[in-house]
Amino acid sequence: MQRIRYDRFSVTLHWLMAALLLGQIALGMWMLGLPKDSTGLRASWFNVHKSWGMVLGLLIVLRLAWALLRPRVAALPQARTMQQLAAAAHRLLYALMFVVPLSGFLGSVFSGYPIRFFGIVLPKLGQRWEAGKELMSALHQGSAVALLLLIALHVAAFVYHQFVLKHALIQRMR
Ligand code: HEM
Ligand code: HEM
Incomplete structure (x- = not known):
């Protein structure tokens, strides 16, 4: 049977991750401007970013698994293309x-470099590999920007449904 709104667990994950993701994107962009000096400030904010980033990585695996397992949520009553x-x-x-x-x-x-998860040094998974690092850095930056743009579109779609079409969309995600 199809549900007409998201379940409690999906709703909790949606809003928790929305807040964490926006904070994480802001932190990622901000920390790059920190000076590369010997105070360790830059490194410690990088560690904060990596730790919360890994939390987000675990949360998305959980969320994806749940999205595949949960009962289907009915699509909004609108044109098939939409x-x-x-x-x-x-x-x-x-x-x-x-x-x-x-x-x-x-x-x-x-x-x-060793990766720390809230202070705990994780086992070393690989050696320094310059080309791999460069490629992953570019992918990380590009995909984070794409995510930010898509979130903006998502919020614009929400505003349009909620306030222009008056679909009471928020009822489905609370
Ligand atoms: C980091 C920000 C966000 C991300 C990554 C995100 C992601 C998603 C995803 C993937 C879905 C599909 C449902 C699911 O399977 O979980 C969804 C649904 C939804 N989101 Fe977001 N969201 C974000 C922020 C927001 C914000 C700020 C709003 C409103 C102000 C919003 C309102 C909604 C609503 C109402 C739905 C349900 C749509 C429906 O009825 O089908 N989201 N979101
Ligand atoms: C959903 C989670 C994450 C988001 C949204 C995110 C977002 C960002 C953003 C926006 C930047 C700035 C990019 C730029 O302008 O060049 C950045 C940089 C960075 N992030 Fe993340 N990040 C996440 C997870 C992680 C994780 C899990 C790690 C490592 C364990 C990580 C490591 C880094 C590093 C080292 C940088 C500095 C630039 C580079 O060397 O690529 N991030 N991140």
């Missing part, structure tokens, strides 16, 4: 929420 576009946008959001932390993690593995 339903397909919304589904495609949601799938792309999921894909980016997976690729962004994965590329960040792999980039850090290939940098050769």
Whole structure:
């Protein structure tokens, strides 16, 4: 049977991850401007970013698994093309929420520096590999920007449905 709104677990994950993702994107952009001096300030904010990034990476795996397992949520009553576009946008959001932390993690593995998870040094998974690091860095940056743009589109679509079409969309995600 199809549900007409998202279940409690999906709703909790949606809003928790929305807040964490926006904070994480802002932190990522801000920390790059920190000076490369000997105070360790830059390194410690990088560690904060990596730790929360790994939390987000675990959360998206959980969320993806749940999205595949939970009962289907009925599409909004609107034209078939619009339903397909919304589904495609949601799938792309999921894909980016997976690729962004994965590329960040792999980039850090290939940098050769130890990765800390809230202070705990993780086992070393690889040696320094310059080309791999460069590639993952570019992917991390590009996918994070794409995610930010898609989130903006997602919020614009929400505003349009909620306030122009008056679909009471928020009822489905609370
Ligand atoms: C980081 C930001 C966000 C991300 C990555 C995100 C992602 C998603 C995804 C993937 C879905 C599909 C449902 C699912 O399977 O979980 C969804 C649904 C939804 N989102 Fe977001 N979201 C974000 C922020 C927001 C914000 C700020 C709003 C509103 C102000 C919002 C409102 C909604 C609503 C109402 C739905 C349900 C759509 C429906 O009825 O089918 N989201 N979101
Ligand atoms: C969903 C989670 C994540 C988001 C949204 C995110 C977002 C960002 C953003 C926006 C930047 C700035 C990019 C730029 O302008 O060049 C950045 C940089 C960076 N992030 Fe993440 N990040 C996430 C997860 C991770 C993880 C899991 C790691 C490593 C374990 C990581 C490591 C880094 C590093 C080292 C940088 C500095 C630039 C580079 O070397 O690529 N990030 N991140």
